[in-house]
Amino acid sequence: MAFLADALARIKPSATIAVTDKARALKAAGRDVIGLGAGEPDFDTPANIKAAGIKAIESGKAAKYTAVDGIPELKAAICAKFKKENGLDYKPSQIIVGTGGKQVLFNALMATINPGDEVVIPAPYWVSYPEIVALLGGTPVPVVTTMATGFKLTAEQLEKAITPKTKWLIFNSPSNPTGAAYTRDEIKALTDVLMKHPQVWVLTDDMYEHLVYDDFRFTTPAQVEPRLYERTLTLNGVSKAYCMTGWRIGYSGAPEHLTKAMAMLQSQSTSNPSAVAQWAAVEALTGPQDFIAKHNAIFKERRDLIVSMLNQANGIQCPKPEGAFYVYPSCAGTMGKTAPSGKTLATDEDFVTELLETEGVAVVHGSAFGAGPAFRISYATKTEDLEEAGKRIQRFCGNLK
Numbered sequence: 001m002a003f004l005a006d007a008l009a010r011i012k013p014s015a016t017i018a019v020t021d022k023a024r025a026l027k028a029a030g031r032d033v034i035g036l037g038a039g040e041p042d043f044d045t046p047a048n049i050k051a052a053g054i055k056a057i058e059s060g061k062a063a064k065y066t067a068v069d070g071i072p073e074l075k076a077a078i079c080a081k082f083k084k085e086n087g088l089d090y091k092p093s094q095i096i097v098g099t100g101g102k103q104v105l106f107n108a109l110m111a112t113i114n115p116g117d118e119v120v121i122p123a124p125y126w127v128s129y130p131e132i133v134a135l136l137g138g139t140p141v142p143v144v145t146t147m148a149t150g151f152k153l154t155a156e157q158l159e160k161a162i163t164p165k166t167k168w169l170i171f172n173s174p175s176n177p178t179g180a181a182y183t184r185d186e187i188k189a190l191t192d193v194l195m196k197h198p199q200v201w202v203l204t205d206d207m208y209e210h211l212v213y214d215d216f217r218f219t220t221p222a223q224v225e226p227r228l229y230e231r232t233l234t235l236n237g238v239s240k241a242y243c244m245t246g247w248r249i250g251y252s253g254a255p256e257h258l259t260k261a262m263a264m265l266q267s268q269s270t271s272n273p274s275a276v277a278q279w280a281a282v283e284a285l286t287g288p289q290d291f292i293a294k295h296n297a298i299f300k301e302r303r304d305l306i307v308s309m310l311n312q313a314n315g316i317q318c319p320k321p322e323g324a325f326y327v328y329p330s331c332a333g334t335m336g337k338t339a340p341s342g343k344t345l346a347t348d349e350d351f352v353t354e355l356l357e358t359e360g361v362a363v364v365h366g367s368a369f370g371a372g373p374a375f376r377i378s379y380a381t382k383t384e385d386l387e388e389a390g391k392r393i394q395r396f397c398g399n400l401k
Contacts, residue, residue, distance in 0.1 A: 010134040015368030023362035033360045040245040052283035062275040069263040070097025077285040090253035101237040101250030107262040113138040117167040122153040123370030151178040155189040174208040177376040178328040179321025191225035201231040210241035212323040242284040247277040302379040309390030313397040325380040337400040348373035359392035
C-alpha cells in the first residue's frame with residue numbers, strides 16, 4: 001500500500017518554481033545563467049515599509065500571535081484601499097489576511113469545492129490555479145484563449161464553458177503569464193454572462209492591479225457589475241507592486257460567510273500570517289505610493305525592449321501586453337527545427353530546455369500554463385541582463401536549422 005496520499009497524484013510541481021530552482025543550481029555550479037523565470041520585482045522593498053517591520057520587532061508588536069485573519073489595523077487599511085481604489089465597500093469582517101495570495105486562494109477553494117465541482121480557468125493561466133482545484137477534488141475547466149484575442153476570455157467562450165456543475169470562474173487581470181489586462185467593457189461582457197448563471201461565483205486575482213502601462217485603467221469585476229458583489233471574492237496582496245514577495249502577505253474581500261469559513265480553515269493550518277509582515281503591509285497600503293509609478297516606468301521600458309528583441313528573433317512572435325511584468329511569446333515558428341545539440345524541437349519544453357543548456361537563459365515553457373507552444377519571460381530583472389538575454393535568444397533562434 002502506498003504511503004503517500006492519492007490526492008498527490010492529481011497535481012504536479014510548480015513549473016515556475018522548478019525553472020527558478022534549476023537556474024539557481026546552474027549558477028551555483030558556475031554556469032553563466034540569466035534567470036527570467038521568477039515572477040518577482042528585482043527592486044528592494046521600499047525603505048519606509050522595511051522600517052515599519054523593524055519598528056514592529058523593536059516595539060514588541062511582532063512578539064505574539066495575532067488574530068488568525070489579520071490585525072485590525074491591516075484589515076482597516078485593506079478596507080480603505082478597496083474603497084478608494086476599487087469603489088468596493090468591505091467591512092473588516094469580510095477581510096482575511098493570509099500568508100501570501102496563494103494561501104487565500106487555497107482557503108477559498110478548499111472552503112467551497114466539493115468533488116465534481118467545476119472551475120472555469122482561462123488559459124494561459126497561473127500554474128497553481130488548476131492544481132489547487134484538482135487537489136481539492138474539483139474539476140478544472142481550462143478555456144484556451146489565443147493571441148488573436150489578446151489572450152482574453154470572450155463572453156462566448158465563458159457561456160460555452162459554464163455547466164450546472166460550474167461553481168467558480170477564476171479571473172486574473174492583469175494576467176500571469178501573459179500580461180493581458182481586460183478593459184471595463186471586456187469585463188462587462190463577462191459579467192453579463194455571469195449574471196445569467198447565479199450559481200457561478202468569480203474569484204478575481206488582482207495581484208498585478210498597479211502594474212499597468214500606456215494609460216490603461218484597471219477595473220475589477222464587482223466594481224464593473226455591483227450586482228455580482230455577493231458572489232465575488234476579490235483577491236489582492238502586497239507582493240508585486242510593493243516589492244514584498246518574500247514578506248508573504250495576501251488578502252481578500254468577500255461575503256462574510258465565506259470569509260468566516262476561510263478563517264476557520266486558516267485557524268487549523270497556519271494560523272496568523274507573520275506579525276512583522278502584517279505591520280509592514282499596513283505601511284505599504286497607507287504610506288507613500290509614488291515609487292509604484294517610478295517602478296512602472298522602468299518596467300514599461302523593459303517590456304518595450306524585450307518585445308522588440310523577441311520579435312526580431314527567427315520563429316518568435318511576441319505581442320505587447322498591457323500589464324504585469326511578463327511577456328508570452330509564441331515559439332511555434334521554431335517547432336520542428338534542430339537545436340545546436342542535434343535535438344529536434346517538438347515541444348515548447350524542448351525549446352526552453354535547449355535554450356537553457358545552449359545559451360544559459362532560463363524561461364518557463366508555455367504548456368505549463370495551459371497554452372503553447374510558447375514561453376513566459378519575466379522582465380522584472382535588471383535591464384542589462386534582459387538585453388543580454390534578448391541577444392542570446394536571438395542567437396539561439398538564429399542557429400536553429
